[in-house]
Amino acid sequence: MVGGLVLSQAQTHQVATPRTAAPAPAQALEKRPWDQAQPCGTAAAAAAAVSVRSLDEVRKAHARHIKLGVDRCPRHARPLLAACALSGWPGGMELAASIFESLVEPEAFDYNTLMRGHVGGGRGDREPAAALRLYVDMLEAGVGPDSYTFPFVLKACAQLASLQQGRQLQAHIEKLGLQHDEHVQNSLISFYGKCGEPAMARLAFDRVEDEERTTASWSALLAAYTKAGLWGECLESFGAMVLDGWRPDESSMVSAISACAHLGAFDVGRSIHCALLRNTARLNTIMQTSLVDMYAKCGSIEKAAAVFDAMDDKNAWAYSAMLSGLALHGDGRKALQVFDAMVREGHAPDAAAYVGVLNACSRAGLLEDGLRCFDRMRLEHKFAPNAQHYGCMVDLMARAGRLDDARALIGSMPTGPTDTAWRSLLNACRIHGDLDLAESALEELRSLGAANAGDYVIVADMHARAKNWAAAAAFRTEAVDWGLAQSPGFSAVEVRGELHRFVSQDMSHPRTRDIYEMLHQMEWQLRFDGYRPDTSEVALDVGEEEKRHVVAAHSQKLAMAFGLLSTPEGAPVRVVTNLRMSKECHAYSALISEIFGREIVIRDRNRLHRFRRGACTCRDYW
DNA sequence: GTAGGGTTAG
Numbered sequence: 233m234v235g236g237l238v239l240s241q242a243q244t245h246q247v248a249t250p251r252t253a254a255p256a257p258a259q260a261l262e263k264r265p266w267d268q269a270q271p272c273g274t275a276a277a278a279a280a281a282v283s284v285r286s287l288d289e290v291r292k293a294h295a296r297h298i299k300l301g302v303d304r305c306p307r308h309a310r311p312l313l314a315a316c317a318l319s320g321w322p323g324g325m326e327l328a329a330s331i332f333e334s335l336v337e338p339e340a341f342d343y344n345t346l347m348r349g350h351v352g353g354g355r356g357d358r359e360p361a362a363a364l365r366l367y368v369d370m371l372e373a374g375v376g377p378d379s380y381t382f383p384f385v386l387k388a389c390a391q392l393a394s395l396q397q398g399r400q401l402q403a404h405i406e407k408l409g410l411q412h413d414e415h416v417q418n419s420l421i422s423f424y425g426k427c428g429e430p431a432m433a434r435l436a437f438d439r440v441e442d443e444e445r446t447t448a449s450w451s452a453l454l455a456a457y458t459k460a461g462l463w464g465e466c467l468e469s470f471g472a473m474v475l476d477g478w479r480p481d482e483s484s485m486v487s488a489i490s491a492c493a494h495l496g497a498f499d500v501g502r503s504i505h506c507a508l509l510r511n512t513a514r515l516n517t518i519m520q521t522s523l524v525d526m527y528a529k530c531g532s533i534e535k536a537a538a539v540f541d542a543m544d545d546k547n548a549w550a551y552s553a554m555l556s557g558l559a560l561h562g563d564g565r566k567a568l569q570v571f572d573a574m575v576r577e578g579h580a581p582d583a584a585a586y587v588g589v590l591n592a593c594s595r596a597g598l599l600e601d602g603l604r605c606f607d608r609m610r611l612e613h614k615f616a617p618n619a620q621h622y623g624c625m626v627d628l629m630a631r632a633g634r635l636d637d638a639r640a641l642i643g644s645m646p647t648g649p650t651d652t653a654w655r656s657l658l659n660a661c662r663i664h665g666d667l668d669l670a671e672s673a674l675e676e677l678r679s680l681g682a683a684n685a686g687d688y689v690i691v692a693d694m695h696a697r698a699k700n701w702a703a704a705a706a707f708r709t710e711a712v713d714w715g716l717a718q719s720p721g722f723s724a725v726e727v728r729g730e731l732h733r734f735v736s737q738d739m740s741h742p743r744t745r746d747i748y749e750m751l752h753q754m755e756w757q758l759r760f761d762g763y764r765p766d767t768s769e770v771a772l773d774v775g776e777e778e779k780r781h782v783v784a785a786h787s788q789k790l791a792m793a794f795g796l797l798s799t800p801e802g803a804p805v806r807v808v809t810n811l812r813m814s815k816e817c818h819a820y821s822a823l824i825s826e827i828f829g830r831e832i833v834i835r836d837r838n839r840l841h842r843f844r845r846g847a848c849t850c851r852d853y854w
Numbered sequence: 855g856t857a858g859g860g861t862t863a864g
Contacts, residue, residue, distance in 0.1 A: 314855070345855060380856050387857090418857040425858095451858040458859090483859040490860070518860045525861065552861040559862090584862040591862080620863050627864095652864045659864085686864090837864085 284315045287323055294331065304336045313342060317349030325349050325359070340378045343370045347384040351391060360388035364397065379410050383419040390426035398423050412441070418448045425456025430465070433457075447481045454487035463491035464731075467500065482512070482519060489522040496808030496835055498530035499729045517543065521550045528557025531806050531833035531840055548574075548582050555588025560840045562850050564596025571605070581609075583618060590624035595839055597853050599632040619647040626653045630660030631853075635669055651682035659838075662690050670694055685711045723791035723809035727798045734790040743794065750793040751785070758823050788817050788834065796828060804831035812837055813854065822846050 284290045290312050297303035297312075309331050316328035332338060332346050343366055350363035367385045370377060377385070382405055389398035402420060410416050417440050424432035433456035440449050450473045457466035470488040473480060480488070485504055492501030505523055508515060515523075520543050527536035540546070540554045551574040558567040571589040574581055581589075586609055593602030606625055609615045617625075622645045630638035638660065642653045654676045661670035674691050677683040692707035724733045732741065741747060788809050795805035813836040825832045826846035834841045842849040 310855095318855080341855070348855070378856095383856055413856095415857045422858060446857085448858050453858095455858065481858080486859045516859095521860050523860095549861050554861090556862055582861090587862040623863065650864095655864050684864095 284312065287316065287321045287327060290315055290327060304334050306335055306337070306339060306342060309335055310342065310345070314345050317345050325357070338373075338375070340370070340375055340381060343367075343375060344378070344380045344384060347381070347388070351384055351387040358391060360391035363388035364392070377404070377408065379413040379416055382410065382413075382416045386419045386423040390423045393427055395427045395429065398427065412444060414444055414446060414448075417444065418446070418452050421449060421452035421456065425452060425459050428460055430456045430460040430462055447478055447484065450478060451481060451484040451487065454484050454491075458487045458490050461494070463494045466491035467495065467497065479511075482516065486519055486522045489519070489526045493522070493526035493529040495731060496530050496724065496806060497726055497729070497731060498532070498806055499726055501526045501530055503729070517545055517547055517550060521547075521553045524550065524557060525553045528553070528560055529835065529840075531804075531835065531842060533557055533561045533563065546577070546579070548579050548585060551579060552582065552584040552588055555585055555592060559588050559592035559595055560835075561842075562592070562595040562839055562854070564592045564594075564598040564601065567592030567596075568598075568601055568605070581613065581615070583615075583620070586615065586617070587620055587624060590621060590628065594624060594628035594631055595850075595854070597632055599628060599634070602628040619645065619650045620652070622647065623650060623652040623656055627656035627660070630657050631663065633660075633664055635660060635664060635666055639669070649676065649680070651677055651680050654680070654682075655687065658687060658690055662694060665694070665697075667691075667694050667698060721787055721809070721811040723787040723807050723811070725791040725795040725805065725807050727795065732791070732794055734787045734794070736787045736790075737785045738787065738790055741790075741794065743797070746797060747790060747793050748785075750797045751789060754789075754793060754796070754824060754828075757827050758820070761823060761827065763820070763823055786814075786817060787811070788813075789820065792821065792824060792832065792834075796824075796830065802829065804833055806833045806835075808835045810837055813841060818848065818852070818854075822848055 284293055293312055294303060294309075297305075297308050302308045313328055313331045316324040316331065328346055328349055332342060335342060347363040347366050350359045350366065352358040363385060367377070367381070367388075370381070382401065386398060386401060389395075389401065398420075405411050405416055405420075417436065420436045421433050421440075424430070424436055433453060437449060437453045450469070454466050454469055454473075457463070457469060466487055470480065470484065470491070473484065485508060489501055489504055492498070492504065501523075505526075508519065512519075520539055523539045524536045527533070527539065536554065536557045540550065543550055551570065554570055555567050555574075558564075558570065567589050571581065571585065574585065586605075589605055590602055593599075593605060602625070606617070606621070609617060609621070622641065626638045626641050629635075629641060635657070638657055642649050642657065645653065654673050658670055658673040658677070661667070661673060670691055674683060674687055677687050688707045688711035692704045692711060695701075695704035695707060720735050722733050722735050724731045726732075734741065738744075788807060788811065791807045791809070792805060795807065799805060813834065818841065821832050821834060821841070822843050823846060824830070825843035832841075832843040834843075839850065839854055841854070
């Protein structure tokens with residue numbers, strides 16, 4: 233909330249009849265100082281417009297203008313104002329503001345330029361609140377905002393996450409009759425998207441007439457869906473866009489690729505990549521980065537690395553994407569190499585890069601390397617670790633079995649304990665079977681008010697493993713109370729560019745009969761090879777036969793069965809699930825990969841497992 | 855001088 237910014241009715245009425253629209257009083261014209269000054273012709277203005285390359289040059293030019301008495305003339309000051317506001321030079325905005333202040337009758341143009349500077353148009357420090365203040369000043373001065381004003385001021389609202397003020401602006405827009413302006417419309421879509429209001433963004437999008445719609449409208453819509461995590465909707469709209477005859481531009485493609493990454497839609501992602509290679513002369517860094525992320529998240533770290541290696545201007549974002557991909561695949565060694573390369577190439581690792589490399593160490597069980605990295609970060613790079621980094625360290629130590637050290641680290645976090653840190657510890661307790669510590673971690677989560685259904689499930693499952701049925705049932709009930717039912721576990725598999733989703737015991741798929749037939753066949757083959765279903769993680773006190781039934785129709789297995797059934801012999805099967813990989817399912821998948829001669833790629837909620845010939849890339853450490 | 859984009863965490 234911006235202090236004191238209330239966009240009153242009175243002000244908006246002023247806007248409707250801007251003072252600048254009325255003829256300026258003759259007296260004001262006479263008083264303009266530069267009218268008396270001699271050299272105010274086009275030659276002098278041209279001289280002023282000569283491009284300035286530094287703040288110093290602006291100061292010199294401004295001093296010349298003062299000497300000539302034209303410093304308050306918008307025509308002379310404008311190029312200098314723009315240079316300061318939009319160049320991103322340190323101190324530029326201060327000088328821009330002072331030039332602006334000296335203007336006798338600033339116009340919408342001048343307000344717009346300064347506002348753009350405040351919302352980061354020059355990639356300088358953002359000060360969205362200042363942009364909004366300027367907007368109010370503008371209204372108070374009776375200067376009418378134009379179609380350029382709203383894109384900036386909406387951007388300011390988005391940066392402040394101020395939904396309320398943005399909605400007020402929408403009223404202004406309509407009052408001024410600017411609601412059909414292409415840029416204003418697209419800005420509105422984007423504003424709602426950035427505020428995390430995809431439904432409002434959609435509404436704004438739908439209100440754009442067909443003939444006013446541009447690729448930017450689509451791209452703003454796709455970005456709104458991406459931001460909200462509605463990746464299915466994003467891909468759907470991407471399809472609708474293409475069907476509508478639009479040729480997706482770079483940014484629509486980036487949103488779509490990002491959606492593919494999250495959904496695990498490998499085939500779709502790959503076909504977008506192919507389209508890009510056909511239609512674009514040269515992929516920019518952002519597109520390449522999104523491709524690196526997509527391939528890694530979809531299970532192909534090789535393709536991710538190929539795109540990454542071919543990049544000739546890698547920035548910190550690109551390195552972070554590669555590092556997080558390697559972390560997902562549990563390749564700590566390679567992550568450390570990439571991290572070293574990053575430093576060697578002169579890119580200062582940012583917070584995300586550290587998260588990536590620390591996670592990679594933690595998932596690969598590289599305790600010593602992780603500790604060294606953390607020290608380097610603080611001592612050598614003088615980087616203050618944030619709560620996430622502490623969370624990574626807790627995860628690293630706890631996974632490696634140093635549960636007490638991890639617990640002590642949580643206690644010493646400068647930011648105070650966070651839920652993610654406790655959750656990491658809880659997860660490690662599950663791995664190492666420390667039920668007492670798990671219960672106290674859950675208690676901590678509860679007292680932070682951050683315990684969720686998944687946390688209760690972990691403890692319930694641990695009790696079930698220990699055959700404490702009463703306790704297991706009690707925690708299970710709590711889990712249900714905490715909304716377990718609202719986010720059911722699912723697994724999805726991509727077949728010919730289409731994602732098929734399954735929940736446990738799912739019977740809704742059109743090919744359910746075939747799927748269960750396949751499942752039966754899989755089970756039969758596995759038993760022949762000596763597989764016995766492990767039912768110890770089923771948190772129900774029911775008969776063994778019943779448990780086997782639950783285990784057998786697990787959503788991951790249904791997805792796998794359908795994948796095996798509907799993809800060509802020898803093709804990899806890629807499954808994405810929001811569940812944690814169970815020991816049972818892990819062993820099962822490994823055997824399937826061996827018996828069916830298929831590569832099975834399963835992305836669970838924590839990491840990626842690739843099973844080939846009976847072995848997993850995680851080397852059973854997850 | 856206008857709109858739209860990427861990475862991390864549980």
